[in-house]
Amino acid sequence: MSLIELSNIKVDFKQSNQVITAVQNVNLKVERGQIFGIVGYSGAGKSTLVRTINLLQRPTHGSVKINDIEMTSLSPVELRLKRQKIGMIFQHFNLLEEMTVKQNILHPLKRSKQTTNQKESKAKQLLELVGLTDQANAYPYQLSGGQKQRVAIARALVNDPDILISDESTSALDPKTTQQILELLNHLNLTLHLTILVITHEMQVIEALADQVAIMEHGQIIEQGSVQNVFNQPKQALTQEFITLSQGFSIQKPQYN
Numbered sequence: 350m351s352l353i354e355l356s357n358i359k360v361d362f363k364q365s366n367q368v369i370t371a372v373q374n375v376n377l378k379v380e381r382g383q384i385f386g387i388v389g390y391s392g393a394g395k396s397t398l399v400r401t402i403n404l405l406q407r408p409t410h411g412s413v414k415i416n417d418i419e420m421t422s423l424s425p426v427e428l429r430l431k432r433q434k435i436g437m438i439f440q441h442f443n444l445l446e447e448m449t450v451k452q453n454i455l456h457p458l459k460r461s462k463q464t465t466n467q468k469e470s471k472a473k474q475l476l477e478l479v480g481l482t483d484q485a486n487a488y489p490y491q492l493s494g495g496q497k498q499r500v501a502i503a504r505a506l507v508n509d510p511d512i513l514i515s516d517e518s519t520s521a522l523d524p525k526t527t528q529q530i531l532e533l534l535n536h537l538n539l540t541l542h543l544t545i546l547v548i549t550h551e552m553q554v555i556e557a558l559a560d561q562v563a564i565m566e567h568g569q570i571i572e573q574g575s576v577q578n579v580f581n582q583p584k585q586a587l588t589q590e591f592i593t594l595s596q597g598f599s600i601q602k603p604q605y606n
């Protein structure tokens with residue numbers, strides 16, 4: 350049994366008198382402990398697809414199973430509890446500017462029945478895990494982009510999730526900081542056995558981090574497999590294009606005599 354199993358997913362958006370199909374015919378299985386990458390250009394449907402996993406986006410058709418439980422059949426209360434086990438991080442961090450690092454991390458626990466001591470101890474443990482112990486009382490504006498993403502990661506882990514969804518989490522960061530965040534995600538995968546879904550338009554992120562990859566175009570998965578196989582033997586022209594682009598830019602300059 351796979352941890353995540355998406356079957357025949359379709360997502361339509363209705364806008365006045367037209368229908369936009371953002372995702373269609375998607376079948377995807379993610380095993381526990383995997384790092385699964387989803388690659389595609391802007392508008393390919395990556396974010397819409399992963400938002401169906403915690404039903405932030407309800408699919409028009411299809412089945413979403415987490416741990417063999419059909420998410421689309423859950424009551425609102427059951428769904429809220431299941432969602433707590435799926436953390437998310439984003440490109441622009443989405444921190445609350447008026448709150449300190451520690452308050453941001455503990456924010457998802459605001460309605461929890463945990464004692465202050467339990468929350469303090471959780472915050473301490475998470476601050477240590479993401480390397481921000483000294484910044485507990487700082488505000489987001491005092492932090493670098495990489496530090497902000499570390500706060501967001503700690504916040505995403507506060508309910509001990511089984512799954513972390515990273516939606517372009519390194520796209521606003523410079524290469525060195527990207528490397529550090531990818532190392533942290535890899536560390537979390539290994540030490541917490543966290544299953545991670547990585548959405549990106551950068552194939553080098555997939556190459557560095559993921560075990561499996563799916564390539565999306567026009568709302569569909571056009572190719573998927575192990576990172577090794579897909580990189581060694583890409584079947585689709587778009588996959589080849591992403592691999593070529595990940596090896597850096599090559600500009601043909603005119604020759605002047």
Ligand SMILES: Nc1ncnc2c1ncn2[C@@H]1O[C@H](COP(=O)(O)OP(=O)(O)OP(=O)(O)O)[C@@H](O)[C@H]1O
Nearest residue numbers: 362369370371389390391392393394395396397398
């Ligand atoms: N709420 C919405 N209403 C209408 N159309 C939407 C909505 N959300 C997404 N879309 C459309 O669905 C398609 C897929 O968008 P989506 O954001 O999932 O792509 P993406 O691959 O994640 O790209 P990006 O990285 O730019 O977010 C796009 O054509 C987008 O305009």
